[in-house]
Amino acid sequence: MALTRTRIKVCGITRPEDAVAAADAGVDAIGLVFHRDSPRAVSPAQAALIARAVGPLVTVVALFVDAAEAAVQEVLAAAPVGLLQFHGAESAAACGRYHRPYLKALRMAPGLAVEAVAEGYDRASGILLDSFRPGVPGGTGEAFDWDRVPVALRSRLVLAGGLTPANVGDAIARVGPAAVDVSGGVEAAPGLKDATRIAAFVAAVRAADSKRQSGSKP
Numbered sequence: 001m002a003l004t005r006t007r008i009k010v011c012g013i014t015r016p017e018d019a020v021a022a023a024d025a026g027v028d029a030i031g032l033v034f035h036r037d038s039p040r041a042v043s044p045a046q047a048a049l050i051a052r053a054v055g056p057l058v059t060v061v062a063l064f065v066d067a068a069e070a071a072v073q074e075v076l077a078a079a080p081v082g083l084l085q086f087h088g089a090e091s092a093a094a095c096g097r098y099h100r101p102y103l104k105a106l107r108m109a110p111g112l113a114v115e116a117v118a119e120g121y122d123r124a125s126g127i128l129l130d131s132f133r134p135g136v137p138g139g140t141g142e143a144f145d146w147d148r149v150p151v152a153l154r155s156r157l158v159l160a161g162g163l164t165p166a167n168v169g170d171a172i173a174r175v176g177p178a179a180v181d182v183s184g185g186v187e188a189a190p191g192l193k194d195a196t197r198i199a200a201f202v203a204a205v206r207a208a209d210s211k212r213q214s215g216s217k218p
């Protein structure tokens with residue numbers, strides 16, 4: 001049985017007020033980036049403040065890019081993380097080391113055998129597909145060719161990369177992911193989310209869900 005409500009994650013939150021705006025708009029998860037080179041990087045102490053602001057029932061996702069185990073453990077000790085997200089070249093064994101639910105991000109490099117690679121992460125709660133730009137691990141603001149998404153992956157797919165309030169409805173209609181993930185598309189500037197854009201993104205997702213449901217009725 002397929003989901004009728006596309007889950008929403010807003011990634012790259014750096015301020016408690018943005019986390020509150022996302023929660024108030026009705027998102028399911030917020031992402032915190034623990035990658036030093038990102039304009040959206042937060043410290044474990046900031047993460048604790050943001051997690052407190054967002055309350056108990058919005059999932060806090062901690063995102064790492066090939067991080068040392070100690071760095072991940074430091075974050076887990078500091079903040080109530082509900083889900084890990086591995087956005088680098090981490091193996092399935094490395095992702096499973098923390099005995100926590102996790103998302104594995106795959107960047108859609110040319111020629112990537114998406115389905116085969118995703119199968120190697122069968123313990124992942126979801127597979128996040130993001131755009132590929134050499135040398136940039138994520139948050140590119142660019143969409144990839146959605147026709148490359150394997151149908152078999154949809155039920156555990158988190159679709160990311162260049163989503164905006166303007167294109168997310170089309171993405172849902174064409175791909176039918178379990179969840180969507182947005183960062184740059186709801187920002188006023190890198191790392192600074194915009195409450196109006198977040199609300200517009202959520203509204204566009206809900207409109208697409210309604211359209212899908214009415215379209216699927218006999």
Ligand SMILES: O=C(O)c1ccccc1NCC(=O)[C@H](O)[C@H](O)COP(=O)(O)O
Pocket residue numbers: 011012031033035038039040063065087130137138139140141142160161162163181182183184185
């Ligand atoms: O957002 C970042 O700066 C970032 C840095 C390093 C690794 C991953 C990063 N973001 C990952 C995300 O989950 C983003 O939401 C995803 O890449 C989509 O970003 P965007 O295209 O800006 O919506």
